[in-house]
Amino acid sequence: MRRQLLSLTASSLVLSLPVAAQELRPSALDREVEYSPYLQEDYPNQVFFGDTHLHTSFSADAGLVGATTTPDDAFRFAKGEEVISSNGIPARLQRPLDFLVVTDHAENLGLPAALAANDPVLVDTDWGAQLAAIAAPGTEEAMIAAYEFWMEATFAGMDPLAGTPFGQTMWEKATEAAERHNIPGAFTAFIGFEWTSQPNGSNMHRNLIYRDGKDLADRKVPISSYDSDDPEVLWDWMEDYETTTGGRMLAIPHGGNLSNGLMFDDITLSGEALTEAYAQRRMRYEPLYEITQMKGDGETHPMLSADDEFADYGTWDKGSFGPDPKTPDMLPREYARSAWLRGLDYEAALGVNPFKFGVVGSTDAHTGLSTAAEDNFFGKVALVEPTGDPIRYEEPITGRFTPDDPADDLRHADALASGLAAVWARENTREALWDAMERKEVYATTGTRLRVRVFGGWDFTEEDMDRSDFTARGYDAGVPMGGNLSAPPDGATPRFLIRALRDPDGANLDRIQMIKGWTTPDGPQERVHDVAWSGDRTPDANGKLPPVGDTVDAATASYTNTIGEPFLEAYWEDPEFDPDQRAFYYVRVIEIPTPRWTTYDSVFFGIPLPDTIDVSQQERAYTSPIWYTPN
Template sequence: MTRPLHLTTLATCTVFLPLATLAQELPGLRPGMDVEYSPYLQEDFPNQVFFGDTHLHTSFSADAGLVGATTTPDDAFRFAKGEEVTSSNGIPARLRRPLDWLVVTDHAENLGIPAALAADDPVLTDTEWGAQLAEIAAPGTEEAMIASYEFWMQATFAGTDPLAGTPFGQTMWEVATEAAERHNDPGAFTAFIGFEWTSQPNGSNMHRNIIYRDGKDLADQKVPISSYDTDDPEMLWDWMEDYETATGGRMLAIPHGGNLSNGLMFDDITLSGQPLTADYAQRRMQYEPLYEITQMKGDGETHPMLSVDDDFADYGTWDKGSFGPDPKTPEMLPKEYARSAWMRGIAYEAELGTNPFKFGVVGSTDAHTGLSTAGENNFFGKVALVEPTGDPIRYEETITGRATPDPSDDLTHADALASGLAAVWARENTREALFDAMERKEVYATTGTRLRVRVFGGWGFTAEDMDRSDFAAYGYKEGVPMGGDLSAAPEGTAPTFLIRALRDPDGANLDRIQVVKGWTTSEGPQERVYDVAWSDDRVPGTDGKLPPVGDTADASTATYTNAIGAPVLGAFWQDPEFDPTQRAFYYIRVIEIPTPRWTTYDSVFFGIELPGTIAASHQERAYTSPIWFTPQS
């Protein structure tokens, strides 16, 4: 059958007629009108949340690989991408949902030494010290493993790198960066290059994780700095500056574990004993724009002795011994927690003109298993020794307080949190986009769940703006997001905030949204927590406190129900006590309904008794980076 001529003619015209001509002839287009339709090509604001971990160790870390960890950086990236891997103790492991990105941050101190030892690599064993280590570890027994770890620790205590002057550091660093390069898949999964600088003067935790924006070609040009080189953060910043100058690359550092720093993390003097200066403050915020506020070794938002009116302050509190011999004392606490640091930071800004503690926040795991597991029902623990097992060691292994003379200073693995995650607002899943979001502090922390939080602060928002279909676009146009700055308050106005929170799709309902404010006064910094949105039909009492949401968690089955709480909460809030002459910061805390802790899941799965000192349930949460207000000079 012959095709009708008019159809053939039409097909021919469609093929050869220029597309631009067709577009111009479409009805409804005005002369000179741009014919590119897609509205999303015109957007430039962050439109997605990407969840990841800035702090994970593998067998390339001496304090992991020498004590039983077998997972490699390659395993860590595969696991984060959703693949099944075998844990160090032979347990099949997999994430229910893959991460969007990961930084493997193995300790810089002899990074890769366990892997080199296992491979009998001559880059290690051809050295005198390396040959001694290999001989100690050769029997392969638990005793030999412990002895090899203690032999390595002697070198770290001495402060002299036993492999200095050898190619070991460069060789193993290139192996680590190759793993990140191999797994980096822009748009699908981001594998950052990174390491941990493990400063620990007298056992006080001053650790930082270093994250590169760059690829292997730049990162390989400079071997990571370690605590063998210095314990002083200012010298770390010098090293970072040298790297950026020499390579043209970029990096940032994320401190963590201030609750174990014995007052050093946010001290009023530098590590060398000098008073804080404007230059110090500027450099600290240039290289350390973020802080890891929650992780396995405790939560670092605030402490019940610092925030006595905050009903949610006592969460994941690790306030006993650090890694050294000095006991914890009350005067250390204000210099260990994020909220008090933010309050002292705005006071410093009034004095110095620059805020040394103007950081955003992320959560991460600090796992030494190579497995980034922040889920309560899938927690593989701190180290290989305490991977899932019914053995009492899973609960009883001492983590901190070993070096103090008082046994009551000990904190055990049962006290650990299955925390946390770093949430980043960005437009695409690439090293560049995620790094830039971290640098501008448009990030928030969760204790392990993937709840979504968004906040904008400005001067002219109204309650009706909560219902806008262009909520995000309008928020960026008329205000600033988390991590941003407000200034020049119009006369007679107060900051207004638009806040939205959505529960983890596979997780628990939300209890409430809170705004936490800190501000300066002539009597010193002040703080207040405001409940601004909550679930169910609760009414604040005469004391202004909101009643608890309830608790559906069942310790006997390690289950809960979403019969309480709300899947979505939102709030328009205006500061009722705003003074335009006072510096202030505001951050959002979102609280979930109670759910079982990992210890409860373990007790049910293994049929073991839950420790009497550990609560069966807890309320997971998210913390956003603050929005700061600075009065106009």
């Protein structure tokens, strides 16, 4: 009986359909309307995480010292596949990355791969034949000798393979790998390389990222430090590439903390004063800076930001890669916050700010494995991949050229498992991600995948935090991270909407901070404001917030999310705004304490933790600033 009733009901519905259709008003069908509200939506609605700085065996300083991973391996690993490391250890990411730039060094790019394959393009040259003979025994000593033989050429500044097809041949192999792994909409494999300028050992490196594919990238062999160590010559080369191919590229400097004051200097490398033209070209070709990576954090320094309790994070302020000692006067020209402050004065003097850059994080790993998680850190180079051998902690990074002065030594135990680049875009393609980088709608993390949104404007209200169309409101009435504010209405102050959501597989959040820098007649000023925090903590009389606590258990390398919050948000107005003073604002999000990679290693391998290394750390994110410029 039940089946019959269902059948009758179905028949009734079918019979009623023509009647219902006749009752529809023709005007409702004929109107030219678009029902979906998202058809015209074009603002960024997704955040993509990736690495803009990774080396494989195609880099001489990786492949000649043990790395066997290829660009193909690097892309497969970033896409979530299991890869065997150079030392035979199976490796895999907890979650795939959304994009990757393999940035092998331009200086004889592909040399180790060509050597391993006995490629005629290398071994049929006189210098290549000598290198092959040195490396032929295949022992560790032979490879060290081969590396030193190559280093002699780099120190001499003369390309030993100039005038041969080697550069073009190996570059095309690198671009082929990126093309094979690029899946528009699912995974972006950028074409890129690193220009490794290092005058007298001072780090001036830049990573070049192409918006384009192989068809354009192959038309010009990458510039290297053999050609020049001057960034202005690099910009000339980039301009020529864009003019001759119609393509686009940008450069991301990194490692300013090892530049001995050169990265954000007050003069050019050739000794000239900064000019308007210089500032325009620098920001045209270098809109971003890599603020955090394995070789230290580059936000600020405790000597530069004495009132900032979180300033001393991953501080690498000892030496460089050359013989010159680090001196305190170099520090203001090495860190991002100080550069942003000085840039405000340059803008007033030149009309253009040469240091108006956004920020990303990346790894600078030379293992072909982009690992920025504390419990899955494969180290700087193949030599220090996971092992209980003391070399994992003790391998020297800086101080090699001053062996009689241990004061400037930094070792692998000091390395950070950092970082990642986070990009706000609508789709996961080369074009969309590159365009977001160019407009600076990006932020850096020290390896965590926490999500951060920031909007600044004049008309926001606290009620905007609760809107269902929060993001649309942010773009309609303000600017995102990397944007610019000007022309304030009379009596208005900058207002900010901020949201932060923890990494779903990571730690809770301690606090959100707004960091402001501004100009005054007495010089540049900076201030850190706690604008949202977890728990029921209350700032003291000096405005300082008590610590969030620490649940880290060193014996088990574990922590709990019983403190902190998974989500924090803030509406903040600048209480000290002066419309006549240039300013910038950026957000720093701090997680609760979690075990450091050295603590995980200590437990896993059963080895003692070095006395000089902290058991825990507080990972963080830095957003690109929002700048204010007076009318």
